[in-house]
Amino acid sequence: MSSSDIHIKITDRLGKAHTVEAPTDMALNLMEIVRMYELAPEGTIGVCGGMAMCASCQCYIQSTHELPEKSDDEEAMLSEALHVQPNSRLGCQIQILPELEGLEIKLAPEE
C-alpha cells in the first residue's frame, strides 16, 4: 500500500462488504474505485462515464464523513433517480481525497 492510499469500505449490491485501498493521487472518483475492483458488473455502473448524467453509480453514504456539496447536476440527477435516500450520492462526483480515509458506502440497487 502506498502512503497516499486510503481505505474505503464498499458494500456491493449483493450485500457483501469489501475494504479496498484507494489511491488519492490519481484523480479518481468513487465510481472508478468500484470499477477498478470490479465490485459491480461492467455495464451496470458508470454508464455515462462520470458526467452525472445517469444514476448507475448511486451509493448511500454510511459513515459521517463530511463530503463536498452536491453540484446542480448531481442534485438534478438524484431528483430523477430511483431508490433515492437522504444519504444518496453519485459516486462519480466524489473525488478520492485523504480526508475520506475510512469512508463507508453501499451501492444502490441497479435501476
Place this chain on the structure above:
Amino acid sequence: MIKTDILIIGAGPTGLFTVFEAGLLKLKCHLIDALPQPGGQCSEIYPKKPIYDIPAYPEILAGELTEKLLEQSKQFEPGFTLGERAETIEKQTDGTFLVTTNKGTQHCAPVVAIAGGLGSFEPRKPLLDNISNFEDKGVAYMIKDPEVYRDKRVVIAGGGDSALDWSIFLSDVAKEVTLIHRRTEFRGALDSVEKVQELKDKGLINLITPAEVTGLFGANHLEAIEVTKADEAPQRIETDAFIPLFGLSPKLGPIANWGLEIEKNAIKVNNALDYQTNIPGIFAIGDVNTYPGKLKLILCGFHEATLMCQAAYKIINPGKRLILKYTTVTGVDGFDGSRKEAPKSVVKSID
C-alpha cells in the same frame, strides 16, 4: 425487405464510421438504431459536451462529431431504420442474416456488424408496483402522437427538457395538464422553464412540486393517480393519462439472446483478427465488444470498424484479393457519383 452488404446495428460514432470504411471497399451499409436520430450516446446523452481524445481534434463537441461523421459517410448513401430496435436475427439458407425490428421491419445482409454501444436506450420507469397493468392503458413512457391526448386530462412527471417541452405542447391540446416533479428546480432550457412558469401563472398548467406520484388507480384503464407532497397527506387526481418522462437508460436488450458469447455485459470477439463473434458473419465493434485489454474509447471503435470491413469484404467477395489503398492517392468515389481527389500537380517548364 431492406437489402444491404453490411447491416450495422447502432448508429453511434463507430457505426457511422463503418459506413465510410465500407464505402471505400464498395460495400453498402444500412443502420438500425432504437433512437430517433443518429449519434448514439453522443447525440442522446451529451451532445453539448466536449471530447478531447479524437485524433486531430483538440476539442470537439459530441454533437459536432456526429455531424462530421454523417458528412464524411454521406457519399456512400447509408440507409437508416431509426426509432426501431433490432429484435431477432435468423440465419437463412443462402447464408445471409435476416434481422427484424420490434416494429417488424425486415433487413437482409450477408454481414452483420453490431455497434450497439451499451445497448438500446429504454425509458426509465418509475417504481410503482402496478404500473405495467396500465401500460398502453393510460400510461406511456414516450409521446409518439400528441393527438392521442386531445381533450384528455394528462399528468406528466419529470424535471428535464422532455417533461417541460411536452407540458408546454400539451397545454394547447389536452383538456388539463398537470406537471409533477420531485424538486422545485427544473433542468432544462431556460426558455422552456420560463414558458412553463408563464403557463402555470395563467392556470394552463397545474404544477405540483416537490412531489411524487405514489399510486395508480383504475379498473381496466387508468382513472386516477395519487400524488404525495413532502410532509403532506397523499392526494388523488383524476386523469386519463400518466406520462413519466424520466429519461432513458441503455440496456443490452434482445441482442443478449442472439446466441453470442457475452462477458461483462459485452460481446466477446476475436481481437487478434477481425472482431468477429462466435457466430461467423456477425461482428461486434466499439463499446459493445470485449476482449483482453479492451478500452471503451471512440477512437478504438474507429480502428475496430476499419479492420472489420476488411473481413466483411472477404465474406461478401469470396476469393477476391484486396489491396490497401490510400484515399490521398486514389481519391474517394461516392455511390452518389461524386468524386473527391487530390488536386493534380501542375507540370510546366520555367524558362
